[in-house]
Amino acid sequence: MGAGIEVAGxxxxxxxxxxxxxxxxxxxxxxxxxxxxNGEIDIVVEVMGGIDPAKEYVLRGISNGKSVxxxxxxxxxxxxxxxxxxxxxxxxxxxxxxxxGGGIPIIRPLKHCLAANRLKDIIxxxxxxxxxxxxxxxxxxxxxxxxxxxARENGYAEADPSADVEGHDAARKLAILASIAFNTRVTxxxxxxxxxxxxxxxxxxxxxxxxxxxxxxGIARDTDxxxxxxxxxCFIPVAHPLSSVNDVFNAVYVRGDAxxxxxxxxxxxxxxxxxxxxxxxxxEAARNRIKxxxxxxxxxxxxxxxxxxxxxxxxxxVRLKVLDRPGVLASIAFxxxxxxxxxxxxxxxxxxxxxAEIVLVTHKVRERDVQEALNVIGQLPSVGEICSxxxxxxx
Amino acid sequence: MGAGIEVAGxxxxxxxxxxxxxxxxxxxxxxxxxxxxNGEIDIVVEVMGGIDPAKEYVLRGISNGKSVxxxxxxxxxxxxxxxxxxxxxxxxxxxxxxxxGGGIPIIRPLKHCLAANRLKDIIxxxxxxxxxxxxxxxxxxxxxxxxxxxARENGYAEADPSADVEGHDAARKLAILASIAFNTRVTxxxxxxxxxxxxxxxxxxxxxxxxxxxxxxGIARDTDxxxxxxxxxCFIPVAHPLSSVNDVFNAVYVRGDAxxxxxxxxxxxxxxxxxxxxxxxxxEAARNRIKxxxxxxxxxxxxxxxxxxxxxxxxxxVRLKVLDRPGVLASIAFxxxxxxxxxxxxxxxxxxxxxAEIVLVTHKVRERDVQEALNVIGQLPSVGEICSxxxxxxx
Numbered sequence: 001m002g003a004g005i006e007v008a009g010x011x012x013x014x015x016x017x018x019x020x021x022x023x024x025x026x027x028x029x030x031x032x033x034x035x036x037x038n039g040e041i042d043i044v045v046e047v048m049g050g051i052d053p054a055k056e057y058v059l060r061g062i063s064n065g066k067s068v069x070x071x072x073x074x075x076x077x078x079x080x081x082x083x084x085x086x087x088x089x090x091x092x093x094x095x096x097x098x099x100x101g102g103g104i105p106i107i108r109p110l111k112h113c114l115a116a117n118r119l120k121d122i123i124x125x126x127x128x129x130x131x132x133x134x135x136x137x138x139x140x141x142x143x144x145x146x147x148x149x150x151a152r153e154n155g156y157a158e159a160d161p162s163a164d165v166e167g168h169d170a171a172r173k174l175a176i177l178a179s180i181a182f183n184t185r186v187t188x189x190x191x192x193x194x195x196x197x198x199x200x201x202x203x204x205x206x207x208x209x210x211x212x213x214x215x216x217x218g219i220a221r222d223t224d225x226x227x228x229x230x231x232x233x234c235f236i237p238v239a240h241p242l243s244s245v246n247d248v249f250n251a252v253y254v255r256g257d258a259x260x261x262x263x264x265x266x267x268x269x270x271x272x273x274x275x276x277x278x279x280x281x282x283x284e285a286a287r288n289r290i291k292x293x294x295x296x297x298x299x300x301x302x303x304x305x306x307x308x309x310x311x312x313x314x315x316x317x318v319r320l321k322v323l324d325r326p327g328v329l330a331s332i333a334f335x336x337x338x339x340x341x342x343x344x345x346x347x348x349x350x351x352x353x354x355x356a357e358i359v360l361v362t363h364k365v366r367e368r369d370v371q372e373a374l375n376v377i378g379q380l381p382s383v384g385e386i387c388s389x390x391x392x393x394x395x
Numbered sequence: 396m397g398a399g400i401e402v403a404g405x406x407x408x409x410x411x412x413x414x415x416x417x418x419x420x421x422x423x424x425x426x427x428x429x430x431x432x433n434g435e436i437d438i439v440v441e442v443m444g445g446i447d448p449a450k451e452y453v454l455r456g457i458s459n460g461k462s463v464x465x466x467x468x469x470x471x472x473x474x475x476x477x478x479x480x481x482x483x484x485x486x487x488x489x490x491x492x493x494x495x496g497g498g499i500p501i502i503r504p505l506k507h508c509l510a511a512n513r514l515k516d517i518i519x520x521x522x523x524x525x526x527x528x529x530x531x532x533x534x535x536x537x538x539x540x541x542x543x544x545x546a547r548e549n550g551y552a553e554a555d556p557s558a559d560v561e562g563h564d565a566a567r568k569l570a571i572l573a574s575i576a577f578n579t580r581v582t583x584x585x586x587x588x589x590x591x592x593x594x595x596x597x598x599x600x601x602x603x604x605x606x607x608x609x610x611x612x613g614i615a616r617d618t619d620x621x622x623x624x625x626x627x628x629c630f631i632p633v634a635h636p637l638s639s640v641n642d643v644f645n646a647v648y649v650r651g652d653a654x655x656x657x658x659x660x661x662x663x664x665x666x667x668x669x670x671x672x673x674x675x676x677x678x679e680a681a682r683n684r685i686k687x688x689x690x691x692x693x694x695x696x697x698x699x700x701x702x703x704x705x706x707x708x709x710x711x712x713v714r715l716k717v718l719d720r721p722g723v724l725a726s727i728a729f730x731x732x733x734x735x736x737x738x739x740x741x742x743x744x745x746x747x748x749x750x751a752e753i754v755l756v757t758h759k760v761r762e763r764d765v766q767e768a769l770n771v772i773g774q775l776p777s778v779g780e781i782c783s784x785x786x787x788x789x790x
Contacts, residue, residue, distance in 0.1 A: 097508060102654075103509075103651075103653065103654035103655065103657065104654075104657055105500070105504035105507075105508030105509065105657070108503065108504065108507055108508050109500035109503065109504055109508070112500075112503055112675060112678075112679060113492060113500030113503050113504070113672065113675050114498075114500065114671065114675065115674075115675050115678050116670075116671050116674030116675050116677075116678065117671055241639065241660060243639075244636065244638075244639040256498075256671065257667075258498065258667045258668065258670055258671035258674070259497075259498035259499075259661060259662070259667070259668050259671040259672075260498065260661065260662045260665075260667070260668055261660075261661055261662065262498065262499055262500070262659070262660060262661035262662075263658075263659075263660035263661065264657070264658075264659060264660075265636060265656075265657060265658035265659075265660065266654060266655065266656055266657035266658065267654070267655045267656065267657075270655075272652075272653045272654070272655070273653065273654050273655055275511075275653055276509065276511050276512055276651065276653035276654040277508065277654075279510075279511030279653070280507060280508050280509065280510050280511050282511075283507075283510050283511065284507060287691075291686070291688045293686050293688060296682075
């Protein structure tokens with residue numbers, strides 16, 4: 001209220017590039033100092049992305065007493081701790097609503113609206129590209145390569161799609177969400193990451209037979225053994241609220257001890273949605289400066305350990321190619337039982353005269369036990385290939 | 396940060412009633428003055444509900460310089476303007492996140508996170524009781540009375556269910572949401588209200604045939620002719636995000652010019668979810684008092700007119716019982732055409748030798764035109780009964 005916001009300068013790499021911004025040409029500069037060292041400027045907005053030189057610029061702005069609004073997930077997920085420490089030292093705001101889920105309000109609701117809860121877990125569909133691809137593979141039965149080509153044609157995938165399809169984009173966002181949800185600093189390195197490149201049409205099809213859908217999920221959970229943070233493909237029940245999140249949409253599903261289940265849904269990327277979040281942050285930063293206060297910056301008051309992936313408990317779907325001989329299933333079942341992996345369902349399908357496909361779903365067991373059992377199974381002479389291992393979530 | 400919150404007193408009607416609160420008996424009082432006029436108290440939490448005496452108490456607390464947290468939808472929907480004026484005058488916070496959608500973060504996200512958007516519309520499933528009933532009627536084919544009985548047995552419906560099933564509870568929440576979304580004061584009287592008592596099993600079944608579901612929606616829309624605010628049953632497409640909101644869950648779907656579509660989902664009622672929202676408001680009020688500021692109170696900066704219901708444009712589903720005679724459909728179609736109501740689909744089903752059921756879905760037309768056409772149709776000698784008129788939303 002009562003504050004006009006004026007754009008004082010725009011840092012760009014190339015002054016000559018044509019831009020349809022409506023901003024006066026005199027505002028553009030290639031010299032970062034024109035903005036970061038300009039005493040007239042109160043708020044710096046960083047939307048350049050990447051670590052270098054964004055980190056240096058953000059820190060320089062903060063040191064010069066400017067509040068910073070950023071949509072840079074890399075920066076917050078990797079260097080959040082340093083940045084927030086600097087912001088507190090210089091008594092400025094560091095706001096980052098646009099770094100996760102585009103325009104979906106999620107950072108502020110977690111920090112403020114759900115602050116009275118002990119949050120148990122966060123499960124997110126936080127990468128639009130892979131969700132589009134998995135939606136296509138599920139609805140239309142196309143394979144990974146076709147889905148990727150269509151994602152590219154629609155502008156949803158980059159020329160190098162690895163950050164999306166290998167899960168690294170989602171991992172950054174999950175580190176940020178987990179840090180806020182559990183009040184402990186989680187960085188990118190803490191996140192176990194597995195992408196969707198190994199998901200075959202067969203897996204999508206078996207999922208449907210078993211009443212599941214395949215989604216790339218970011219899962220963060222506060223357990224007695226520490227914080228679980230992992231990004232990987234999952235089977236989730238068709239009736240789960242996240243199952244109806246399709247195409248490029250994102251959603252973050254949160255469970256708290258008081259609120260129960262809540263979910264935030266919307267477009268997780270794009271100029272305008274991200275702009276919506278960035279503009280809201282600018283408005284808050286401006287209000288705070290007028291009142292001469294800062295908002296809630298870092299909320300990582302605790303130091304919780306990260307739970308090792310081997311200790312994680314889950315149900316698992318396993319697809320194997322085996323020789324079609326008597327005793328094969330028995331030897332597989334024995335190897336699983338030896339590691340205390342018990343089975344919820346088994347499906348065997350003869351593919352041709354010589355080989356068969358076996359699909360197993362386990363009860364809830366430790367990751368390490370499943371992995372060790374599969375190491376043994378992979379060496380059985382009658383087992384040709386372990387095609388897929390996909391965790392089952394949300395039952 | 397750095398503020399302990401201490402419960403200083405609890406106003407109750409009956410000191411003798413057994414309560415499992417863990418609060419010391421000495422905190423309870425039946426004298427409102429012990430709390431409202433106590434200079435030691437900074438924040439008053441009002442969760443008594445209703446207008447009288449809640450309004451007087453809230454105003455008295457505000458006049459005495461206390462910030463107020465309330466979950467009272469009646470109070471905000473009817474007397475919001477007066478209350479916010481008092482809060483601004485006395486420079487205190489009036490927070491009400493718990494008044495809509497239980498623990499679902501919605502008030503603060505609308506006020507803060509989506510503040511940079513011009514919001515186009517809000518469509519909410521904001522009454523858990525009716526959503527539970529409609530879910531039961533849809534999934535299990537039971538009728539209204541059976542669904543109501545089960546809602547009562549599960550503790551979802553009051554002994555007198557009229558506030559829920561007749562839409563008045565949803566209307567209060569919609570008035571609050573619309574006021575925030577469109578920055579103009581909308582009060583309960585402005586809301587057109589229609590409940591679900593007229594929804595028959597036939598309508599649920601026709602909806603499914605047409606690829607829709609029946610939901611009780613609160614719809615608020617910012618149009619050139621003013622603000623639309625209406626609560627009534629609707630057909631919504633099965634693929635709409637709101638269609639997967641079942642049982643007692645609530646969801647608020649919002650469209651903004653920048654953010655696109657976002658949706659907030661969760662449990663819309665219950666002690667603990669509402670407590671989650673109330674506690675978050677208490678934390679904010681406490682933070683603000685320490686900093687000697689107030690947050691965003693009233694955001695109704697504008698004065699927009701309310702669009703008359705007759706001017707609203709929608710698609711309509713109409714179910715009629717007619718005599719099974721030649722020319723009946725023609726006379727109905729003529730009456731509709733005469734009011735410029737064009738039809739998207741027509742279905743005629745012979746029920747027995749003498750009567751037939753006709754189901755019509757119109758294109759997008761004005762409410763008044765449909766109503767006038769139905770007045771004419773209702774008087775046709777071959778038309779027995781106009782059984783249902785249900786608006787179609789979200790196509």
